[in-house]
Amino acid sequence: MGDSKAGRSSIAKVIFQKMVSKSTKLLGETSKMESYDFKIQKIEFKLYDFPARYDISDPPPNEQMIFKNAAALIYVLSPQSDLIKAIDNFHSIYNYVKKKNTNSCPIFIFTNKADIDLTQPDARN
Ligand SMILES: Nc1nc2c(ncn2[C@@H]2O[C@H](COP(=O)(O)OP(=O)(O)O)[C@@H](O)[C@H]2O)c(=O)[nH]1
Numbered sequence: 001m002g003d004s005k006a007g008r009s010s011i012a013k014v015i016f017q018k019m020v021s022k023s024t025k026l027l028g029e030t031s032k033m034e035s036y037d038f039k040i041q042k043i044e045f046k047l048y049d050f051p052a053r054y055d056i057s058d059p060p061p062n063e064q065m066i067f068k069n070a071a072a073l074i075y076v077l078s079p080q081s082d083l084i085k086a087i088d089n090f091h092s093i094y095n096y097v098k099k100k101n102t103n104s105c106p107i108f109i110f111t112n113k114a115d116i117d118l119t120q121p122d123a124r125n
């Protein structure tokens with residue numbers, strides 16, 4: 001989950017679909033949840049990529065099950081994120097997951113776009 005244009009879908013598609021990183025520029029907004037299956041040493045994982053504009057207050061039953069059973073949540077930010085909006089959104093997701101997840105899953109915040117030079121005037125929007 002995370003802020004709009006933080007790079008969630010880019011990371012997933014570069015890693016799991018071998019997308020060339022340059023092509024991620026062409027990715028549109030994620031309008032509904034997408035999933036990726038992968039295996040590490042015979043253990044099967046499923047990664048869910050949620051839209052930025054996701055309403056955590058009323059997920060449909062299949063998505064409630066995902067939040068209930070998740071083993072980890074990664075919230076992706078970028079240096080270009082609107083931090084006030086992102087913290088607000090994170091807070092709602094955090095509260096929901098803390099209440100509903102039955103695994104006491106760890107929650108990570110990942111700051112993407114480490115290549116962006118914030119000293120450049122056009123780096124922040
Ligand atoms: N500079 C930079 N741009 C990135 C990086 N990762 C993704 N992007 C760009 O950020 C934009 C939004 O990416 P997207 O994956 O659609 O974000 P999402 O809304 O979080 O799914 C795209 O133009 C990507 O090419 C990164 O590490 N560095």
Ligand SMILES: [Mg+2]
Pocket residue numbers: 008009010028029030051
């Ligand atoms: Mg996306």
